[in-house]
Amino acid sequence: MHEMGVAMQMVEIALSSIPKNINNPRIKKINLKIGELTAIVEDSFKFCFKIITEDTPLKNAKLIIESVPVKAQCQNCNHTWDVKNSVFTCPGCEKGTVDLISGRELEILSLEIEE
């Protein structure tokens, strides 16, 4: 289960992004972007987040996850499509080499700190 490792990395970045001059900071929300092709199970990720943030300013912070659809583009005919059911074959020409243009995102966008 790599959700734990990913959650730990995310928490590390989040903690180091809190301005040092705030006393007793409380984080309300963490905004994230997760591509649908990444192998992250949202519930496991949230569960891991909860256990590792118990004694931190991130405790009870809400994870707002923007999920990014999988999009591909064909190098041969430039057709762009939403990948459904793992079909990466170009629906336009059925023969081109395919580039993944979204769906692999795993990003932390911002934190919302309680005033």
Add this chain to the structure above:
Amino acid sequence: MEINIQEKILRANDDMACKNRKYFTEKKVFVLNMMSSPGSGKTETLCKTLKKITPEIKTGVITGDICTTNDADRLKKTGVAAIQINTDQFGGDCHLAAHLIEKAAQNLNLKNLDLLIIENIGNLVCPAEFDIGEDAKAVVLSVTEGEDKPLKYPLMFQEADIAILNKIDLLPYLDFDLKEAVKNIKQVHPKIPVFEISAKTEQGFEPWIKWLKTSVKSKLMVL
């Protein structure tokens, strides 16, 4: 108050992978990351492959498992340097991360190698997410696992540069539909080369060995 961050969550791993990649290139070593679910035959394929490519291609292996040194012991019998990584000391991680490779590679004399093969931990999900600084990724799927695995684990098959379909010696005893499996792999990754092999009988090895040797040589040539 909103604090803007906009950062990749796996940036620390990506940075380390980048460092590894540069280091491997400096040392003129082609690096292959081999992945599959547990028991698909990564170690067996490697043992047979090593017999065929050494000493022509000077090869080292790093193998990852949660515990035991069984795989490294099997690989060492072929005469190559094999380093075992056990992740149980790091929380039993289900994948190899870039920092583990950096550490393990220090125990290999890379200057004397042309090829480094990294056998990842048996898992079709997690290893696909982590760049370790390899030049190419191979996924092994065995015919006992079902034709639909590429559709169930699209990230792995999308990330892989080649696919190895192993244990074809067992086909007569199974209902496995080889054509369907290849079709599913190509649906997820249309241009991927697929090598159908048996690590047991060594059937079908030539095209795979040729791919491997060509990849090693083309990296050395560019450098």
